Amino acid sequence: MINNIDRDKCLQCGTCTEICTKDVLRWQSPENKTPIIKYPEDCQTCYNCEIMCPGTAIWVHPAQHKVVNCW
Amino acid sequence: MVKNIQINPKELDQRLSRRSFLQGALLTGAAVAGLAVTGCVPQETKPGSDQAGEVKTKPLPLIFKSEEYADGEIVDADLLIIGSGYAGLWALMTAHEKGVANIAVMDKGAIGHSSVASLTLGTSAYVLPEEGDDLDATLEEVVRDADYLSRQDIWYDMFSKSKERLDKINSMGLAYMAPGRLTSDGNVELKISGGTAYTDSTGTDRVCGKAAVCCYMDQVKDYEDVKYFSKTMATELLKEGDRVVGAVGVNRTNGNAVAIRAKATIVATGQCTFKGQHAITEIETGDGYQLVYDAGGRLNNLEFNSFDVDPVGYMLEGGSILCEMGSILENVNGEDFMWSIDPERGCGCNVAYSTRGMAMEVAAGRGPIFCNRKTEVFGEVGQNEHWLPFLSPGSWQRTNEDRFADIGFDLVETPQKFTANSFGIIGAIVTDVNCKTDLPGLFAASVAVSTDPGKIKGVESQRGLWTGIQSGTSSAEYLGSAADVTLADSEIAGILANANVILGRKGTLSANELITKLQRQVFDYRVGLLKTEESLTAALAVCRECQVLLNQVSIDDSHELIKFYEARNMVNIAELHLLASIDRKETRVCHLRMDYPERKDGEWLKWIEWTKGADGKPNKSYRNVPFDEFPVQPDATKGLNAVVRTITA
Ligand SMILES: Cc1cc2nc3c(=O)[nH]c(=O)nc-3n(C[C@H](O)[C@H](O)[C@H](O)COP(=O)(O)OP(=O)(O)OC[C@H]3O[C@@H](n4cnc5c(N)ncnc54)[C@H](O)[C@@H]3O)c2cc1C
Ligand code: SF4
Ligand code: SF4
Numbered sequence: 001m002i003n004n005i006d007r008d009k010c011l012q013c014g015t016c017t018e019i020c021t022k023d024v025l026r027w028q029s030p031e032n033k034t035p036i037i038k039y040p041e042d043c044q045t046c047y048n049c050e051i052m053c054p055g056t057a058i059w060v061h062p063a064q065h066k067v068v069n070c071w
Numbered sequence: 072m073v074k075n076i077q078i079n080p081k082e083l084d085q086r087l088s089r090r091s092f093l094q095g096a097l098l099t100g101a102a103v104a105g106l107a108v109t110g111c112v113p114q115e116t117k118p119g120s121d122q123a124g125e126v127k128t129k130p131l132p133l134i135f136k137s138e139e140y141a142d143g144e145i146v147d148a149d150l151l152i153i154g155s156g157y158a159g160l161w162a163l164m165t166a167h168e169k170g171v172a173n174i175a176v177m178d179k180g181a182i183g184h185s186s187v188a189s190l191t192l193g194t195s196a197y198v199l200p201e202e203g204d205d206l207d208a209t210l211e212e213v214v215r216d217a218d219y220l221s222r223q224d225i226w227y228d229m230f231s232k233s234k235e236r237l238d239k240i241n242s243m244g245l246a247y248m249a250p251g252r253l254t255s256d257g258n259v260e261l262k263i264s265g266g267t268a269y270t271d272s273t274g275t276d277r278v279c280g281k282a283a284v285c286c287y288m289d290q291v292k293d294y295e296d297v298k299y300f301s302k303t304m305a306t307e308l309l310k311e312g313d314r315v316v317g318a319v320g321v322n323r324t325n326g327n328a329v330a331i332r333a334k335a336t337i338v339a340t341g342q343c344t345f346k347g348q349h350a351i352t353e354i355e356t357g358d359g360y361q362l363v364y365d366a367g368g369r370l371n372n373l374e375f376n377s378f379d380v381d382p383v384g385y386m387l388e389g390g391s392i393l394c395e396m397g398s399i400l401e402n403v404n405g406e407d408f409m410w411s412i413d414p415e416r417g418c419g420c421n422v423a424y425s426t427r428g429m430a431m432e433v434a435a436g437r438g439p440i441f442c443n444r445k446t447e448v449f450g451e452v453g454q455n456e457h458w459l460p461f462l463s464p465g466s467w468q469r470t471n472e473d474r475f476a477d478i479g480f481d482l483v484e485t486p487q488k489f490t491a492n493s494f495g496i497i498g499a500i501v502t503d504v505n506c507k508t509d510l511p512g513l514f515a516a517s518v519a520v521s522t523d524p525g526k527i528k529g530v531e532s533q534r535g536l537w538t539g540i541q542s543g544t545s546s547a548e549y550l551g552s553a554a555d556v557t558l559a560d561s562e563i564a565g566i567l568a569n570a571n572v573i574l575g576r577k578g579t580l581s582a583n584e585l586i587t588k589l590q591r592q593v594f595d596y597r598v599g600l601l602k603t604e605e606s607l608t609a610a611l612a613v614c615r616e617c618q619v620l621l622n623q624v625s626i627d628d629s630h631e632l633i634k635f636y637e638a639r640n641m642v643n644i645a646e647l648h649l650l651a652s653i654d655r656k657e658t659r660v661c662h663l664r665m666d667y668p669e670r671k672d673g674e675w676l677k678w679i680e681w682t683k684g685a686d687g688k689p690n691k692s693y694r695n696v697p698f699d700e701f702p703v704q705p706d707a708t709k710g711l712n713a714v715v716r717t718i719t720a
Pocket of ligand 1: 156158177179180187188190192193194196305306339351355358388516517518530532533
């Protein structure tokens, strides 16, 4: 699950909010392109945001928190 | 006895919180929603830097900017492509090459980047008949291993044009990181080359599916007359009589509804995996199936579903490939049990059997199952050229494995708890060999085109490319003589208004809660893997409860609106899946009925097809496989079913 966005490294480029596969990340407001982790429970731990972030500002936690019906 | 040292999210959190190098707010769990960097506004533009203070930024990736639209807007196009994974992008390239202008591309995520395609190993499998492969023999193997229900016309066309596709891939500069290999998946032999690599137009090296998607995006980036509608989920196709004339979509960021009125429409939306835990399948919610079904199109093979061998609690792509390469599935007693199921290949057997073998072991009380890929068993991972592409630096899989290592978890030397996770419904939309559906103006592409009841690993990406080319070509031909669309704005207005009218609805449960309720049914091994009349009927009852509960889902914002539609689609497709599973009273390839373990060729060499009845209820019909038109003839003594008999014996 996405864990951290380092504000000091963030370029406010909007890449992560655009490409997040699950719409987990949003801008703080239409005027303020600071990304926020708005729907963390929907993160699918795909690292898309981290890999594509030009500022290397994102850190994704490797565990999947959502485990349904495992046996 | 296997030592149970497992990935435990709580323990991970603790280890994580001891990390000192993390900067900024450290967030764990859902409780932190919205707090990540709230109130901490970075400067306008500032290069990132690592701890040593070194400047460390990468170029901005190529992103296709979405059109902005007001709620209720209607946009006209010649061709609408819904979905921008491999299939959607290849459909775009093909239609454009054939002279189609004024194309609209709609995707519920970002164009290209948030497709499943972008998170795969790459565009990966092919057969090369021109270079010595025996196409007829390959076709026979594919058909045999799907217990003879394959669309032979589609496979033949797809295989025979694979050299053409590979040449095109090569000409775009997309490279393969490992040489082609002959892999055995059941008895099917295909050349599967390792992950792809590409330096994109921003000068950035990309690997795996990202490389392929960035490469295809580079190909189309300069097209004029293409409008992109990203973050826009298609919820309903527009109709003018029988003809499909575009679609309505809703925006996941602001909830606005838009209609694209188009002369031709291609649905390239991927599979239905019920948001399974299997790596990165969460966007595959059967949207295209529902769109086409609602519009009057046909679905088939929905009773066939596949599972993959996956870890519990973390992401891994290629679990079954790991097994093929020598890692071992062990039961709770540390026994390598798969040899009793497939004496020739053990856990390297077809994934349809290894997953069912795992379920049988659990049912017999010898679960849970562990995957042992210790160096002494698996060999040095670093030396395995075929596993290596999975771990290419820059891929999500490598990032994931490194991340675990960073925080002190050794996924290799510690056997991990594994399970069979749903990889989804295999059946899909019925088309002809040119990817035309029954409805004028409607074409399908991607893994949402029904080709086969079996699971042939590694060919899905080629299916994406092939369907992209076919549908792009067919739609271009159709547009050559298609009449103008006359559907009036006033007729579209009502559909548009309906699409987001439920926004803000207060209900009694969330979409996630409803989805979890459904998942507990369809992922249960007694329902998905070892089917019986009883288990399927019970699951169907819960599925129908879920259909009723759809009306009670809270839709607080546009994000939840999209999840509501995804839940609706999955619940409806699950109903068809369960109905079809109950109906097929035999065992055939990826449909194992414990109460009907035999394959019954006399009765069941036919497809079960589903259309939406006039009363809104599922309408079932049968279609015989046209063996008089197909080269490979059924042989009752051959096929994967032989192994199933071993499992159920
Ligand atoms: C983790 C993983 C790894 C895989 N690796 C391989 C591999 O290495 N080789 C291989 O051959 N196959 C692989 N597969 C199979 C894979 O699904 C396909 O190869 C590939 O994704 C097919 O591309 P596609 O275009 O058909 O579908 P997708 O890539 O799923 O694209 C569908 C697109 O449609 C969009 N969409 C869906 N519904 C809607 C809607 N209602 N409105 C608007 N847009 C919508 C989605 O957002 C998405 O962008 C893998 C699958 C997974 C999950
Ligand atoms: S992609 Fe990275 S740099 Fe760009 S907005 Fe997101 S966190 Fe900031
Ligand atoms: S890991 Fe994937 S799903 Fe999670 S926030 Fe990043 S892009 Fe979104």
